[in-house]
Amino acid sequence: MTKIVVLVKEVPDAAVQKKVGADGRLDRSGEKTLNPFDTHAIEAALQLKESGALEVDEVVAITVGPAGAEKALHKAVSLGADRSIHLADDALAGSDVVATGYALAELVKRESPDLVLLGQQSDDGQSYAVGAVVAEYLGWPGLTQVIKLDVSGTELTCERQAEYGYDTVKVQLPAVISVGDAINEPRYPSLKAIMGAKKKPLEKLTIADAGIDASKVGAEGSKAKWQSAKEPPAKAAGTIIEDEDTAKTVEQIVAWLDERKLI
Numbered sequence: 725m726t727k728i729v730v731l732v733k734e735v736p737d738a739a740v741q742k743k744v745g746a747d748g749r750l751d752r753s754g755e756k757t758l759n760p761f762d763t764h765a766i767e768a769a770l771q772l773k774e775s776g777a778l779e780v781d782e783v784v785a786i787t788v789g790p791a792g793a794e795k796a797l798h799k800a801v802s803l804g805a806d807r808s809i810h811l812a813d814d815a816l817a818g819s820d821v822v823a824t825g826y827a828l829a830e831l832v833k834r835e836s837p838d839l840v841l842l843g844q845q846s847d848d849g850q851s852y853a854v855g856a857v858v859a860e861y862l863g864w865p866g867l868t869q870v871i872k873l874d875v876s877g878t879e880l881t882c883e884r885q886a887e888y889g890y891d892t893v894k895v896q897l898p899a900v901i902s903v904g905d906a907i908n909e910p911r912y913p914s915l916k917a918i919m920g921a922k923k924k925p926l927e928k929l930t931i932a933d934a935g936i937d938a939s940k941v942g943a944e945g946s947k948a949k950w951q952s953a954k955e956p957p958a959k960a961a962g963t964i965i966e967d968e969d970t971a972k973t974v975e976q977i978v979a980w981l982d983e984r985k986l987i
């Protein structure tokens with residue numbers, strides 16, 4: 725039997741305007757949600773299970789994040805994960821990507837799954853890097869931007885979306901695969917599944933419970949040191965062209981684009 729772990733992150737809701745907080749970092753207060761890119765990873769796990777391509781025993785959702793992050797896990801189990809694990813500990817505050825990846829890899833080791841799936845990027849940090857860090861800590865093959873997954877025994881044939889086209893790559897399980905958002909169309913949870921989600925097992929862990937080395941996480945354990953964050957410059961007001969004479973309007977638009985070397 726096979727076990728799939730899906731890594732999911734809680735992020736600020738897309739409708740919340742992202743801003744720099746008083747501490748000079750991303751203000752993560754306000755409404756939060758499951759990272760939309762991670763719903764593709766959950767869907768990929770469920771499709772492997774439902775199609776019988778892999779004899780999947782269970783799908784386990786894992787997150788590293790503050791107390792409220794379990795809302796993202798509820799969404800993950802309402803979509804179809806069988807249970808979830810939440811690592812929350814004050815010692816994790818200020819962890820950079822490598823420290824976060826290390827903590828996630830330790831949680832994965834406790835579960836010893838056959839496959840780890842994750843999203844291509846988070847909607848807030850957008851490093852696109854966690855999958856590679858987790859794979860490195862586990863010593864497993866790691867692939868990014870996978871948009872097609874075929875399984876044959878313990879071999880995965882993956883199609884990767886790249887700038888120049890598509891790569892086809894084979895890896896042996898266990899492996900860490902970050903999926904591109906073109907891989908599937910995630911399902912919506914049913915009302916029944918949303919109601920039932922709270923009954924599915926949720927394990928809450930501290931770093932001590934998980935055997936995580938405190939010196940490798942948090943601001944102290946991170947080699948990247950936060951300096952500052954600043955908001956992007958405000959956009960300049962646009963130019964409004966009134967369409968009184970269409971031929972002249974077209975001329976004005978073409979001249980405007982030409983001035984900016986856009987045509």
Ligand SMILES: Cc1cc2nc3c(=O)[nH]c(=O)nc-3n(C[C@H](O)[C@H](O)[C@H](O)COP(=O)(O)OP(=O)(O)OC[C@H]3O[C@@H](n4cnc5c(N)ncnc54)[C@H](O)[C@@H]3O)c2cc1C
Binds near residue numbers: 731765843854
């Ligand atoms: C110096 C420094 C200090 C930081 N301090 C903080 C801080 O105090 N608080 C804070 O919230 N962030 C902090 N961050 C940001 C934090 O390190 C990143 O958000 C985190 O490492 C994940 O990177 P990402 O969000 O860019 O993920 P990406 O690499 O873009 O995500 C890819 C995929 O990885 C998975 N994933 C990513 N993060 C998690 C997670 N936490 N749990 C489960 N799966 C995950 C998801 O499937 C996601 O789709 C800090 C970053 C730096 C550089």
